[in-house]
Amino acid sequence: MLEIRNLTAAYAAIPAIRDISLTVPEGGIVSIIGANGAGKSTLLKAISGLIQKKSGSIRFAGQDIICERANRIVARGISHVAEGRQIFAHMKVEDNIHLGAYLYHRRRHRQELQEHIRQVYEMFPVLGRRSRQIAGTLSGGEQQMLAIARALMARPKLLLLDEPSMGLAPLVVHDIFAIIQRLNQMGTTILLVEQNARAALRIAAYAYVLETGQMVLEGPAATLLTDSRVKAAYLGG
Amino acid sequence: MNMASLAGQLLQYIVTGVTIGSIYAMVAIGFNIIYNVTEIINLAQGEFVMLGGLVMVSLHMLWKLPLIAAFPVTVVIVTGIGLLMNYAAIRPIRRPTVLTLIIATIAASMIIKGAAMLIWGTDSFDLTAFSGRTPILIAGAAIQPQYFWVIGFLVVIVAGLTFFFDKTIIGKAMSACSENAAAAQLVGIDVRWMVLLSFALSAAIGAIAGITMTPIALMDYDRGAMLAIKGFGAAVLGGLGSFPGAIVGGLMMGLIESLGAGFLWSGYKDAYALAALLIVLFIRPSGIMGNRDVIRFKRF
Numbered sequence: 001m002l003e004i005r006n007l008t009a010a011y012a013a014i015p016a017i018r019d020i021s022l023t024v025p026e027g028g029i030v031s032i033i034g035a036n037g038a039g040k041s042t043l044l045k046a047i048s049g050l051i052q053k054k055s056g057s058i059r060f061a062g063q064d065i066i067c068e069r070a071n072r073i074v075a076r077g078i079s080h081v082a083e084g085r086q087i088f089a090h091m092k093v094e095d096n097i098h099l100g101a102y103l104y105h106r107r108r109h110r111q112e113l114q115e116h117i118r119q120v121y122e123m124f125p126v127l128g129r130r131s132r133q134i135a136g137t138l139s140g141g142e143q144q145m146l147a148i149a150r151a152l153m154a155r156p157k158l159l160l161l162d163e164p165s166m167g168l169a170p171l172v173v174h175d176i177f178a179i180i181q182r183l184n185q186m187g188t189t190i191l192l193v194e195q196n197a198r199a200a201l202r203i204a205a206y207a208y209v210l211e212t213g214q215m216v217l218e219g220p221a222a223t224l225l226t227d228s229r230v231k232a233a234y235l236g237g
Numbered sequence: 238m239n240m241a242s243l244a245g246q247l248l249q250y251i252v253t254g255v256t257i258g259s260i261y262a263m264v265a266i267g268f269n270i271i272y273n274v275t276e277i278i279n280l281a282q283g284e285f286v287m288l289g290g291l292v293m294v295s296l297h298m299l300w301k302l303p304l305i306a307a308f309p310v311t312v313v314i315v316t317g318i319g320l321l322m323n324y325a326a327i328r329p330i331r332r333p334t335v336l337t338l339i340i341a342t343i344a345a346s347m348i349i350k351g352a353a354m355l356i357w358g359t360d361s362f363d364l365t366a367f368s369g370r371t372p373i374l375i376a377g378a379a380i381q382p383q384y385f386w387v388i389g390f391l392v393v394i395v396a397g398l399t400f401f402f403d404k405t406i407i408g409k410a411m412s413a414c415s416e417n418a419a420a421a422q423l424v425g426i427d428v429r430w431m432v433l434l435s436f437a438l439s440a441a442i443g444a445i446a447g448i449t450m451t452p453i454a455l456m457d458y459d460r461g462a463m464l465a466i467k468g469f470g471a472a473v474l475g476g477l478g479s480f481p482g483a484i485v486g487g488l489m490m491g492l493i494e495s496l497g498a499g500f501l502w503s504g505y506k507d508a509y510a511l512a513a514l515l516i517v518l519f520i521r522p523s524g525i526m527g528n529r530d531v532i533r534f535k536r537f
Binding site for chain 1: 406409410412413416417419420421422423424425426427428
């Protein structure tokens with residue numbers, strides 16, 4: 001579904017990525033693990049169009065998207081839940097949800113839209129209860145759910161998740177990962193970037209290890225979980 | 238001087254102040270719309286007002302278009318110039334930073350002013366007042382009917398914008414761009430289109446300010462800069478980016494100016510409001526309605 005070949009991107013203050021190749025098969029969960037500053041977020045931003053690429057190719061559903069702008073890439077079916085959630089904190093929860101479906105408002109599918117909002121609230125009942133609350137007043141876990149819910153409103157085929165567990169209590173992390181698995185079972189392909197390597201490897205089928213902007217290791221997630229180098233560097237020995 | 242005439246005079250100055258203040262508030266709203274989406278201070282905002290007045294004068298006085306037709310045509314023309322400015326001065330900049338973009342708006346304002354001088358010359362032009370010039374006498378104050386038009390248009394603009402930003406998805410998308418441009422792109426909002434829209438809206442509001450003020454204050458090619466300074470002052474006074482702040486700031490600037498000129502020395506008319514602005518900024522740098530927490534993250 002997503003094919004990246006020899007991708008290089010560098011931009012002022014963010015960590016660079018060099019010569020990255022990666023494949024995300026349709027219907028799967030692929031994880032990218034790596035330390036802080038390894039370039040994981042840069043890679044996701046490159047895919048979603050937030051930063052420009054120097055060279056390489058990104059093909060999504062058979063089409064080259066390397067030169068597309070971010071708002072067009074969303075329309076193609078890739079939604080990016082960015083690091084730090086990036087919700088519209090000063091707006092109501094329901095406004096965030098509506099803006100998630102921005103592309104559908106313009107195409108005037110009102111009825112479908114209402115149905116879709118209902119489904120998302122069904123999946124995240126807490127957001128339904130707090131729909132009129134200002135998004136910035138939600139707890140960290142609820143904000144992460146809102147960020148995911150907002151991304152789902154664009155009906156992505158591929159969901160890019162950047163550190164969904166960041167800053168959350170272990171119990172909440174458990175909930176978020178359960179949601180990710182459920183989304184995957186419902187047919188959404190997932191590319192997950194995580195510092196929490198153990199959790200990320202447990203739900204993925206395949207995984208990559210990123211170090212200082214380059215892919216150093218890849219393999220089935222189960223294999224990486226027992227790999228001595230991965231154990232030493234990312235799983236606490 | 239007896240009490241009755243003093244009260245009448247006071248009322249006169251207050252009504253005049255609110256009217257001038259409404260103009261400043263419209264200019265300030267124009268600043269805020271562009272600032273909220275782009276963080277740019279569009280220093281050509283005053284030129285939109287000047288163009289609104291002069292284009293309207295040409296259409297109505299020269300080409301004899303009736304007011305009711307000339308008004309929308311003027312707004313459309315000035316909006317077009319706002320869009321043109323976005324395409325010609327803002328978009329071509331290859332590495333946009335807030336500072337280079339602001340400098341580009343200064344360049345645009347000079348070009349617009351120069352072009353206006355070539356077209357209209359240096360004369361001041363009058364425009365027919367919308368409902369005649371017979372003053373309405375209230376408690377010893379003589380109030381021009383045009384004043385009500387100015388204040389009325391401010392109310393209409395504020396109501397319209399409140400609806401636009403609170404109730405429509407495009408308005409919410411614009412607010413989303415101002416809050417987090419990257420996140421806005423990630424939900425599919427075309428930020429460049431929103432920037433274009435912000436210039437269009439600001440130009441349209443500037444044009445309305447110019448059209449409604451010309452029957453009171455006349456209009457010439459050179460008025461833009463001072464209007465921009467006062468409008469910017471009003472925006473900063475109220476808190477840059479805040480729409481209620483723009484109204485409060487605009488009305489305060491107008492009132493201080495009118496009362497200062499009336500009761501103190503009229504020669505320092507332009508100084509009073511700007512002095513008040515400085516005092517407010519010393520005490521509260523985020524402006525009257527500005528959010529202190531938000532202001533910390535902004536570059537200007």
